[in-house]
Structures are given as structure tokens and as C-alpha cells.
Amino acid sequence: DQQVKQNSPSLSVQEGRISILNCDYTNSMFDYFLWYKKYPAEGPTFLISISSIKDKNEDGRFTVFLNKSAKHLSLHIVPSQPGDSAVYFCAASAHGNKLVFGAGTILRVKS
């Protein structure tokens, strides 16, 4: 059963515009959510996280929004840059346990 779902396999955005990546989850026990970025031939690297007690967390060009009632979170990147082109994984955990990952979304930022 897929507890974390990223329904968009890919997204293409023009440089300078906003990128919005979406993620849905089914396990109501999840209380911590993270986004990871992965370049080819490298391991995933942490980007930004949010606790379930918050609905927004911002770090520079990256903002994560959490809608607990909808069991939905999104990552906004603005402005998008060509170097942001990568695979983005949404992940969630419950009470400090293992991370459960989505299948990923390939982001392409065109210059």
C-alpha cells in the first residue's frame, strides 16, 4: 500500500516561474514531513521539512505547505532555477520512526 503518493511523475517549468510539487498521504499517524532532492548518481539530499503542528515552513526560495485535513502537502519553489532540475521526493514519518517515501516527481526547469 502506498502511504505517500506523488501523482505527477514529471513537471516542466520555465526559469523564473513558480514550481509546485504535490504530495498526498494516507496514514494519519504521520507527524513529520520532508522533501528530498536527488540528482542522477547521487543519494537524496534533504531540502525542507515541516512538523504536523505547522501549516507552512519557508526556507529561502522553498516553502512547504501542509493541509492536514486533506492529507496533502506541497513544495513551492520560487523563482525556479535551472539548477533545481532534479527528482523531488516527498517523505513522511510517524513519531520519529522510519521515513516513507513517495515515488518522486521529475522537475525540469527550462532556461
Added chain:
Amino acid sequence: DTGVSQDPRHKITKRGQNVTFRCDPISEHNRLYWYRQTLGQGPEFLTYFQNEAQLEKSRLLSDRFSAERPKGSFSTLEIQRTEQGDSAMYLCASSLGVSGVNTGELFFGEGSRLTVL
């Protein structure tokens, strides 16, 4: 470099052979995780250790897979009698974890890619 390191980076083996991967976590991290990733999928949890204790193992994990973390430092993941379906990227990650508390992200290594012919 003080990040998570994995060895070997690439392994090609014939079906039926045994393979072993090694992971050296960030030195002060007490938790160590193994994940597997196949093309088009996200990392799939295999098992994790807190210090030397193996606290959880995926029920999807075949008995051919075994992991150890002697002395709570490096870890090894062994796959016995490999099958073509074992071909994947095997990722190791570490973190500073406290039971029941979200203490931050996992730090991943670059992975060990296994190809079973």
C-alpha cells in the same frame, strides 16, 4: 569528507552469488538505515538500527537479506543467492535519532548499485 560513505558504488554479479555492501555512517549518528530504490520509484525501507540493535525490518524483506551493525558503527547488508529482481540501488542513511521524537532528516550516502545478470 564526513558524510555517509558506501562501498562498493557498483557491483555486477551473476544470479545465485552472494554480495555484501558496506556503509559507514556519519560518526556521531546513532541510527543507520538501509533503503532500496528501483527505477521510477522512491526509496523503499529495508531495515534500520539504533546503535547496534536492529529495531525494524521490512516484512517485504526476503530471508536472503541480512544486515548487521556490529559495535554500532559501520553496517553491512548481505544478499544471499541473488536474483535478477534484486537489481537496484541500495541506499544507506544515518541520523541522530531519539525514540518517539522527530529529530531531523536522514543523511544519505551515494548508494551501491547492484546489477544481477
